Amino acid sequence: MQILQQSLRTTAATLTLLAAVCAQAADLAQFAAPGAPTPEEVRAVAPALEHYTRNALMGDLWQRPQLSKRDRSIVTLAALIACNQQAEMAYHLDLALNNGVKPGEISELITHLAFYSGWGNAMAAVAIASDVFERHGVKAEQLPQAEVEPLPLDEEAEARRETLVRENFGETAPVVVQFTTDTLFHDLWLRPGLAPRDRSLVTVSALIASGQVAQIPFHLNKAMDSGLTQTQASEVLTHLAFYAGWPNVFSALPVAKDVFAKRVAD
Amino acid sequence: MQILQQSLRTTAATLTLLAAVCAQAADLAQFAAPGAPTPEEVRAVAPALEHYTRNALMGDLWQRPQLSKRDRSIVTLAALIACNQQAEMAYHLDLALNNGVKPGEISELITHLAFYSGWGNAMAAVAIASDVFERHGVKAEQLPQAEVEPLPLDEEAEARRETLVRENFGETAPVVVQFTTDTLFHDLWLRPGLAPRDRSLVTVSALIASGQVAQIPFHLNKAMDSGLTQTQASEVLTHLAFYAGWPNVFSALPVAKDVFAKRVAD
């Protein structure tokens, strides 16, 4: 009888332990993004897609020296987050860390995209990055704090931008104009955790990936003013053809062509 | 021997019970949306984003009196559903109910967006709202039925709209034109569970959030004809800058400016 009680207690303990395991599993699953399929799974559905991934994408595109793997990872993450494509997000966060993108840069990239692709997309990325950071043992002190010493403001360029926007939309949406100045250009853009050139790279990639053609001229020029070369910009388009789809890139091409031409003419 | 059998039976029962628990856990996880990250999780990935969320978003934007919290919840839900941003959807459905949006209004909002942002987006929202409604103890009798007494039709305005659309596209896509009249303007838009002004608020928010600039003039005018003031419309743009991202709002600004100007001139 004592043995039976012992056995029942053991079983009860097992029950409690396993319920906890199950709860945690369900919890993890709830917060986890739907995962990227393995190469075997891709092959089991679309052998040609697995072939293109291995050859055109990984074997060719990612090896092209016109853009570093680090920059390609930044462009890829910006596109995935801006389009809320969660399936490959954990995979590309891992790859970005391995390609030399710093945790603090990923932190700033996500924060930047809250403003440039909507709060909901940034929060979805946080939920996934949270797991990836934990897995990589990222510590709080590796991340830029909320309050930081801002980079110096380019007063002249900012005055031009502010005047243009205020003259255009100051009456239509004065508070949008105010937030744009105070929160974006006098605050977010001056955070040193992501270099201005990289912040522009994120912005331009997000604009192309989400089909937002109208703002490309301003931000592509800003990116090139901050050091992005035309060869790199062109390669960003090439990279995004695969990650944002051919149509988005073909819609961006006439705009990029125009920006490149005007910079030569100046 | 008997004790062993007893023990085995107990273990077998545990097995069965736990298998059921696990199955249910997996099932719940499968149907649940990936959840919104907690403030702690946001801070662990992006301290600056948590800071902006607490200050610029919750402390400033949501407190601005130019648009009620109830209206802000409607605008936010419309943007999240139109962009299929599921991470924060349960959170914002909760918040909407707390801000005074009625369950029946959420029900109509989701149905409306099936037509204005695609069936798949509405169905994804249903899966999440289903849990939220259950948690809030929403009863069937609180929701508008499928068949309802329609609001009166503004015959004159509808005749103008119908003529314009038929003359433009009656030959290109006669059945689209027919469904637009029968199912949308003579049925969906006349459902009383969501006031015409709120239905327009949902439509305009969805158009801005998904970058559909071309239909903004018609629907922004319709919204303002139904009682949305210019101050409120401008504040919708401000609110959506955060939830749909700055680029979508900057693409909508010239169109809104034009609508505002023409209404003053009239």
Place this chain on the structure above:
Amino acid sequence: MQILQQSLRTTAATLTLLAAVCAQAADLAQFAAPGAPTPEEVRAVAPALEHYTRNALMGDLWQRPQLSKRDRSIVTLAALIACNQQAEMAYHLDLALNNGVKPGEISELITHLAFYSGWGNAMAAVAIASDVFERHGVKAEQLPQAEVEPLPLDEEAEARRETLVRENFGETAPVVVQFTTDTLFHDLWLRPGLAPRDRSLVTVSALIASGQVAQIPFHLNKAMDSGLTQTQASEVLTHLAFYAGWPNVFSALPVAKDVFAKRVAD
């Protein structure tokens, strides 16, 4: 004592087995798409939406003879994948197989959309299709292999396309132009597993569903050159009004009208 040990071993074995079950459940949940709500769930949130789904959508739209159910399934899948709308994806993959779309055609459709709507969307679709194919017992030999005998190239049409694109964008993004020729038009488009007319149907549907108006003329003409009739093209617009939302279709209507008019004039 021996019995106790036996009992503990049994419990330990149970623990191991259940841990495996739980791990698999979590794993499945992680890779599964959030599921489509059942009719009961839809009714519990939005009785009107369930009503429209049963009547306007399933009872009317899907029964219209102007486009076969097989073609409607192709159009629907293209829209869902291009917009990354995962909630109803498993449901529509099932329906497509039941409507006569072959597993090999689905395989090619997903691969095609990697290029026309971004790699991340195709990979999300693979993760879902993988389960559906397994459930339907789809075998590897039913799928087109990675390397296949290509269809003959229409040299003249391809020369015209290539010259136009190279003259426009050969300097802006030479590598995009090169990949477009080599990987898309000399390779992907020539894969025989999806008939050229169906490949165009997928492309046009994806363009409309993602609001990519600029490339519709080229691809709608190509679709009609490959056998899509104007009646079918018009019905594709009708079908997509429901699945991609009214605004995307109304943005495509002037473009389609223009394409139809020019083909009559020629």
